[in-house]
Amino acid sequence: MKAVIIAAGKGSRFNSEQPKPLTSLLGLSLIGRVILSAKKAGITEFVIVTGYKAELLKKRIGGGGKYDVTILYVHNSNWRMGNGISVLKAEEIVGRENFLLLMADHVFDLKMLKILCSKNLEKNGCILCIDKNLEDIDFEEATKVLVRNGLIEDIGKTIQTYNGVDCGAFLCSPAVFEAIRTSLSHGEDTLTDGVKILCDKNKVRAADVTGVSWQDIDTQENLRAAEEMLLKSLKKKTDGLIAKAINRRFSLRISKYVSRFGINPNELSVFCFLLGVISGGLFAFQNFILGGVLAQAASVFDGVDGEIARLTMRESRYGGFLDSILDRYADAFIILGMTYAIYMERGGLWVWLGGCLALIGSPMSMLAREKYHAMTGHKYLLKYDRRSRFIPATRDVRLFVVMLGGILHQPLIALMVIAVITNMKAYLRLVDMRETISEGPRKTTSIPIV
Amino acid sequence: MKAVIIAAGKGSRFNSEQPKPLTSLLGLSLIGRVILSAKKAGITEFVIVTGYKAELLKKRIGGGGKYDVTILYVHNSNWRMGNGISVLKAEEIVGRENFLLLMADHVFDLKMLKILCSKNLEKNGCILCIDKNLEDIDFEEATKVLVRNGLIEDIGKTIQTYNGVDCGAFLCSPAVFEAIRTSLSHGEDTLTDGVKILCDKNKVRAADVTGVSWQDIDTQENLRAAEEMLLKSLKKKTDGLIAKAINRRFSLRISKYVSRFGINPNELSVFCFLLGVISGGLFAFQNFILGGVLAQAASVFDGVDGEIARLTMRESRYGGFLDSILDRYADAFIILGMTYAIYMERGGLWVWLGGCLALIGSPMSMLAREKYHAMTGHKYLLKYDRRSRFIPATRDVRLFVVMLGGILHQPLIALMVIAVITNMKAYLRLVDMRETISEGPRKTTSIPIV
Incomplete structure (x- = not known):
């Protein structure tokens, strides 16, 4: 037609x-x-x-x-x-x-x-x-x-x-x-x-x-x-706590401004990744305040690539894939930078153990949701959480905790909070999912019966 | 009917x-x-x-x-x-x-x-x-x-x-x-x-x-x-290098034996997770050989839960979900145990950095594949790898490296190998995916046109 x-x-x-x-x-x-x-x-x-x-x-x-x-x-x-x-x-x-x-x-x-x-x-x-x-x-x-x-x-x-x-x-x-x-x-x-x-x-x-x-x-x-109207339509049902309350307000303004330059959304994903890497580096060099602020900036910019892609109708699967993987690495560099800085400041083996637990827990939120999506064929919405709904552990929340830890010069507490919430969330999701995951067939693999 | x-x-x-x-x-x-x-x-x-x-x-x-x-x-x-x-x-x-x-x-x-x-x-x-x-x-x-x-x-x-x-x-x-x-x-x-x-x-x-x-x-x-015939049908297209060459031979024998006891596949997933945790603990207490052997045992048993589920037609989405998350944690405990042991043996900040890189890279293989599956609606097959196909980094390979590191008393080398292959693989997948990921619509979300 x-x-x-x-x-x-x-x-x-x-x-x-x-x-x-x-x-x-x-x-x-x-x-x-x-x-x-x-x-x-x-x-x-x-x-x-x-x-x-x-x-x-x-x-x-x-x-x-x-x-x-x-x-x-x-x-x-x-x-x-x-x-x-x-x-x-x-x-x-x-x-x-x-x-x-x-x-x-x-x-x-x-x-x-x-x-x-x-x-x-x-x-x-x-x-x-x-x-x-x-x-x-x-x-x-x-x-x-x-x-x-x-x-x-x-x-x-x-x-x-x-x-x-x-x-x-x-x-x-x-x-x-x-x-x-x-x-x-x-x-x-x-x-x-x-x-x-x-x-x-x-x-x-x-x-x-x-x-x-x-x-x-x-x-x-x-x-x-x-x-x-278009900017309003960019808010997502899957937005986490901080994304909804803070990040979108900024990211929408940034997207409105950035949209006029015709920048490719994937370039924005890479830029956002670099913000995370620099944040990690600043933490490593004991610059906690700037490190924290940049982590939050990365969190805000994490919305911009997707917003620009949707605004200019250039969404792509590769873009979604790139963004996911780069976000995981940015998170990891930030946690690594914080852990290193805390260790250099006060020493102690347990600092590394805490850092490792934060590194382990950090990708679990995405892992659980993508696995759910892959198995059922539809997106995991935060409202599916039951017991686990009381523990926010999405990326926006984690990076907000990093920022608070940075500007209040309490990176150790921030690290521990991240280690606890991410792993607790993963555990509670395992418990929740037992009740909530549907065992129905995917539409795409159902068997026709005459 | x-x-x-x-x-x-x-x-x-x-x-x-x-x-x-x-x-x-x-x-x-x-x-x-x-x-x-x-x-x-x-x-x-x-x-x-x-x-x-x-x-x-x-x-x-x-x-x-x-x-x-x-x-x-x-x-x-x-x-x-x-x-x-x-x-x-x-x-x-x-x-x-x-x-x-x-x-x-x-x-x-x-x-x-x-x-x-x-x-x-x-x-x-x-x-x-x-x-x-x-x-x-x-x-x-x-x-x-x-x-x-x-x-x-x-x-x-x-x-x-x-x-x-x-x-x-x-x-x-x-x-x-x-x-x-x-x-x-x-x-x-x-x-x-x-x-x-x-x-x-x-x-x-x-x-x-x-x-x-x-x-x-x-x-x-x-x-x-x-x-x-039934046992042969359990081999999977998605099996990695070591899974194909070694693990399946053992896991099929174990499954054949275990199937008669009517054990729930999810119980086997938890057992397999515990093997990983114990392996990590053994490493932490400097028992490298047993730690390595148990890691490989966990790798073999990682096949058994799925085999039993398919053999007895008790596959469930929850089972798949549980298995995925527990595997990530088992991997993390093993790497953590190794890192701790190496650090205690020879000290050095860079041991922790290496351990962290291995922790970061470890879930990337699954992350990339589940994200692909979620976006396209079909499983990621290893044959889709192009440049990245030369670097095996699936779980079977990683745990095999752990075992070699354990029994040859070279855990540091094993850790570094894991850190390098997992992160290299993630990077090369990003490059590959740019060419291989299809941008077609998911069947389930296509728009009907009259």
Whole structure:
């Protein structure tokens, strides 16, 4: 299935020199984000309808190579008129196939396309994403819809009775082209006019995406709201105590800033690893305060690589793998540096024993979770912890303890705390898991029975 | 779907006091193994047809509670006659449903039922597992079949033209009962006679299981062959260098012996962990030789828990989880014991640094593999290693190095070798993985596209 992206309009309310679809938002142009979102939903062929400053747009977006998709362009020289004409231009490429229809200036969560693409499109029909939350909409600009029993009965900017708004994402059969032609013959030239024709034939269904975040970018304020929305979406369910309370606040700000430089997430992982190594080195040379601060900095930056990867849709398995292994080594260097420093300061064999116990316990949190994930096929969430939930031992917590130990000049206590919490946690997880691990088959290995 | 298990015959060639289905084979009775194999293929309701010593059989197998399935019994008092009559007895419970038909005295690899159950059974049809490898069969006893284009054209013990043998596992429609009744009316009373009637109607298809191991147990020799077959199946593709060359030879012998005591695999994991802890303690008290030997013993026993679990079909996710975590701790105690001993013997800060590096590197092999498994949904196989394949660093190898270090009284060298190979391996895996890790989506998270 192809996706048609409408990128023809000027966006006069937006006040910008360059075409609005090229506006940069957290490391990606608006249209680039639409392309990559659709790609994540499985689309690899795109048709972009250009209009205002078409050549600049084509030059900047290219043939799809940089997104690893194919992109074809059609030009709508009447781009000052209604957007129905732009949609119609795509017909020569789309032909008689169903297609996804998206707007270049909409920012939306990937879930929206997941929901839309999971629907079955009836013959000569059209499905459109609608949001039933009417609280934050721009009443002037929003296209309202009236939905009853999943069927869209009316659509338009000025309709009086409505219970949802059009989110600007459609799953279309080629009947949409015919409908637009009909509405054009009545002198009405917007996509909405065309969809209205299909509504009257009971051919338009709603994909309810209420709760999924999306933003139509008409103004600079909209752009800032979209930025806010994307940053908020980066918080993770698997975040530990300190990550939730402290680290994300900083890492999101850093990511917002860093995103504009186009840095590869894996480079950030390596940078974060180096922070850990330097922290360990500073500890080893008795610089406890700076060592502690850098350990916490590494903890904050541990979020940035993933955030940048998700923001710019460059998540990769290799990135996840690299990050995991480097984090383990960074942790180890920090503990090693602390142990060495304490030993040099006060001596004693038991310092090394404590350091070793911290080294042993440190990777156990990840080990247990990855093993669980590997066996069951789904992520281990912290809420699965039962007895062990009272002992936080995730990386954010461990590095926070390191920082406290460093700036309070109590590295020995920090080391002992880490040794105790990590190993206690591992033990309690063993006890918990006996009750919580499901023995059901993985979906991927179940045996079909006729 | 129910499974019908024929357990009525006496098995006169088998020479045993108790009914043949109750014969113990590596920790399970023959019929218990059939039940658990079918359970793994998704069957939870069983019908067992009894005959010879029915009461003893019922008493020993019970209502299914111990296998976590339900078992109903029907009795065939004419068990001295052909087994067709036994099959017919199941009709009162099976009714008009399709069913799986199995023999209580057959031992087979789980793959056989996977293949059989993946076939589509046509109306009034029957599918039977056949093996086209005619090399090792008992020509007197085997039921031969003639297969052409997937259709079984002829079946019988004495047919002259054949290209396969019947493995004794069937997927049946209720038409089989009718066919047996027809053959009985001609005075022919075996299941084969009934199947022959369906063959003549072109209703019997073959499920080709050539290459899957199975064994019909008629004699004590057959029993020993089945034992051999099951033990051989325990070798794993993921086995490391030393596991393949040394450990499995011992662990299979131990498992063969241990299986008869009904020990829980998790208890064996804990025992194996304790071996590691004691090894570490012996090292700490300068008993290098015994420490080394016990480390290698722990390595051998590391195979036994899994082997017993698979042999007695008691694999569990919790077992896998427990084993993984305990192994990491056992490794850590051994390294800690060695480091302490070396430090006490010759002193030097760098001994602790070396010990710490070995502790850091030790869990990396598992970490990398579990992370890979969690991300991609399939196991990491050692053959995926590229540059890193030249450095063996799996647990079997590490503990073998420990043993050599112990008995040659060179624990320091052993420690350094472990520190170097584990961390080098982790580094090279990072390099390798960049090329080898697939970026495709997990099957379980792909997005449907209409």
